[in-house]
Amino acid sequence: MSTIMHEVPSTEDGAKEGTDRATGGRFAAGEDPAKREQILDGAKRAFMKYGFDAASMNDITREAGVSKGTIYVYFQNKEDLFSALIEREKGRFTESLRHIMAGRTDTRQALRDYGIAFVHQICDTDFIQALRAALGVVDRMPNLCQSFLINSPANARAVLAEFIDHQCRIGALKIDDTELAARQFIELATGNFFKFKLFGEMKTRPPESEVERVVDSAIHLFLAGYGTDKTR
Known part of the structure; x- marks a missing residue:
């Protein structure tokens, strides 16, 4: 090196x-x-x-x-090359989510589309392989791993937080900490898929019906805690 x-x-x-x-x-x-x-x-x-x-x-x-x-x-x-590559791939995914969420007011369906897109990113791309590579150099390049999680305009979580903020303004959600709520939804929708893929327990891609079942369950729990009469 x-x-x-x-x-x-x-x-x-x-x-x-x-x-x-x-x-x-x-x-x-x-x-x-x-x-x-x-x-x-x-x-x-x-x-x-x-x-x-x-x-x-x-x-x-x-x-x-x-x-x-x-x-x-x-x-x-x-x-430097690896960092730029991570930023490029993260930016591309973030832009795809931004496109999905642009102008959306249908809370439940927008969350569903976001959750399914996020699961597909985990299961169908080399996202996890890249994350493993980043984790392998975390001691030498701690900022690289942090870039996967940092909350910035070029971050997938920020896209969801912006959507949640808007939903709160129009009365569809009632949330004090939208950043926390965005983290919680992503964990609910992708947690098991993410961990199984990261640690090699997911040998084959889950059927789409299972992806939808998990995401729909996440939406149910999310709206039970944060929804209003408009969305429950």
Whole structure:
């Protein structure tokens, strides 16, 4: 790891990356979003295949189809690359949830759609595999694991908290601490699936009927505690 973190990018590679758009019509070094995505896609394949610690920068360059110097134009080291990858994947999921919840006023169905989408993220994507990789480096990179949980605009829980806030304003829910309520709903809707998947007890994907049963039960409990006459 120490050799990886201290390699110096080739200036030749950096020069090849691009010229100022005003003069050459190309992106300046380190500013081409398509190239950045290409590197992140390659890093994702390498990390998923070998794990964070075992994946080398050579593995990443091979998967991304770029030179090592080009990677260093965009990212300082492997840790920086991994952090950026986590933020990208989290951002994509958050945006998909934001789209699901945008403009929704139907409390029960909106919670159902959110819960099912969250379970699908756990069961049908490499989310858990990425989380395991992050947990494997928690002692060296504590901020990386915290980024899975931090409450920010680019966080799936924040999307739910915003929806709950709106539902409280229109009288559909009565909640003093919407942040706590958002955490509670996510735990109710995804808790067993999350833990079973994380610890390898879930060998096959649960049937959709089971996903819906668990999410519907979560909604029932959530509205029993926080609902009003409009939603109970």
